[in-house]
Amino acid sequence: MDYRAEPATLAHDGSWPGFLCACAEALNASEPVPRVVDADAPVGLFESRIAVARDDGRAAALWDRLTIKAGAPAMRIVLEAFLSERPDARADTASVLRRLRREGAAALRDLADPIVLSVDKAATRARREAERTTGIARFSELADGSWYAPLEPGCDVLPLVADHFAARFRPMRFALHDLRRGRAVLHEPGRPWLLTDGFSLKRVEPDEDAGPGAIDSAMLASDELRIRDLWRRYFAATAIEGRLNPGLQAAHIPKKYWKLLTEMRRG
């Protein structure tokens, strides 16, 4: 039975717990299994859509049950696939959970199954983006001694990178801001990090030309611009003239990421 042909759908609110609740509902349903969709997606002509309410307790219970069955590494892949935001990745992830519940982690190794392959590809994409983000996030020191890093990741990577930055910058008070999704990871020394929606940095006077993530210099720590300049100086000095290879450089770090990189921009 191809579940895609079945018009009954379960809609979630787009949040991770909401998604898990819709998955729980789908796991309880008998064949034909209803498809899990985002509430934002347009309703199909013959679709009968049921909205599933977000219930964090229920989501956590499902997560724990599946983790016991499939193990943490497999569930990490599930989370990564969800965060990839690739079209179909969420629906495919929801349907893979059924196999995970039955077969455990082995289900994810069956790359001959197109749904598993799709989940695997989506997860890989998010993982790569997260790895890249750990390298290219750039923090600025603000006048109050806290730190701010704007990001524009293709996937929703904040939950995947927060632990890394919290461990590395343990003594720092910082915000890791996803400009595209308006969310931020907030970290205070000695406390667990927090994910906040609708975050925005209060700017004194937004400068239209400065581009995304730019901060008014009045908000910056007094040394910030000087240190950025030092870094640019270092970066320029470090390329070997006899071996210049801009093609290779752009292959490693696509230009769309350049606008948030201190060394590639001015100011």
Place this chain on the structure above:
Amino acid sequence: MLGKGPGMDATGKLSILADAAKYDASCSSSGSARDNTPGGLGNGAVGGICHSWAADGRCVSLLKVLLSNACVYDCAYCVNRRSNDVPRAGFEPEELVRLVIDFYKRNYIEGVFLSSGVLGCPDHTMERMIRVAKTLRVRERWNGYLHLKAIPGSSAELVEEAARWADRVSVNVELPSQASLARVAPDKTPAAIFGVMRALARASGFEPRKVLPAAGTPGRLALPAPTESAAEPAPIYAARLEPPVGRSVMAARKGRPREPGSAILPAGQTTQLVVGASPESDATILTLAENLYLAYDVRRVYYSAFVPAGLDPRVPALPGPPLLREHRLYQADWLFRFYGFRADEILGPDRPNLDADLDPKCAWALRHLDRFPIDVNHADYLELLRVPGIGPRSASRIVKARAGARLMPESLKALGVVMKRAAFFITCSGAVPSLPGSSRRPVPDASYARAALTDGARRALAPLQMEFDWGEP
């Protein structure tokens, strides 16, 4: 004195001291998993993290600088040699500590790679570098990645102390023979360099292998014989190690697990050889590299195409860095570490240099056609590794997959085998694979085989590399 002249601020110093440090090839920040300490800043990531990519395409992960580019030595290949007329600068240890922390907190860097010209004497220079390292670790409680370059000739105690604070310490051999060392880097002696390597091996719990005189190794490479100065520590230029002999680097390393969380030198020691600043053949370079792996448990040997740094009559005025040669040496080095090859299998006295058109594994296979084709359904792991187009990953996949079912030619591509190359050298229980995109039978000694196995490296790299005539017979 140094860098204290009027107008020399941190910006000016950084430009000079980063520029002078950039020729060292090692950008690796991996191999260490230093934990963050309570209240401390930073940690190590086992896989290493690239933070940016410079205009030459290299990964930028470490702040690579010199403590000072003033140097009392006069190595011909080096911009910082005392006879070269360049502006000099030096950081105060405290200045550099500030810079590291400022960069690290902004996530510009994964850590530091600190080197220095020789200030006065080796020990004095080492002490200054250790002061930076210790201040970072103890006062700043910084746990980022720290690579220190040891100065040849520094005392074993200082080398050990450096090993205590750093994730990795390296000392560059640079010249591949004693004669070249004497000519090109007259202030350095083999004993000064290899003495540091021995101390580093010991610091990380590896008893260095004994080096025996090169005499009586006919059929090996004609290397310069060690002189009397070769007492202890003996120069490893002598191409012979105490038994067991004939083991590959891969086999020798098997019993030595890496501990990224280890407190002392978790990322081990590395070294670098300059390619093209002296007349040694690839065979000499690879034999030396193999000895360094075996004798001192060096983690990586880096090969650096010589970039002429101003005119010095002791080194050739190359038209450009020998990048293709560097590339082939890296490929051969890879065969040591992951494929179980020995240096004398890759090259020998009759074949002193690597093939410019073929990767060294293809070249080896074409010279040993009597060992092929091999049957992927029966060959053991090490035999599989010898097949061009099969690497460690696809070899282990083959071993796993064939336990379930007999492999057919069609199933190999999905296991990661590069059929374009492997087709010439394998069968599947008698079934001969076809060449992808060709109707020809894959016959390795056919005239078209060599062309089919040629890779694009020469096209990509050779325009930048021109031959230099050493004027030798």
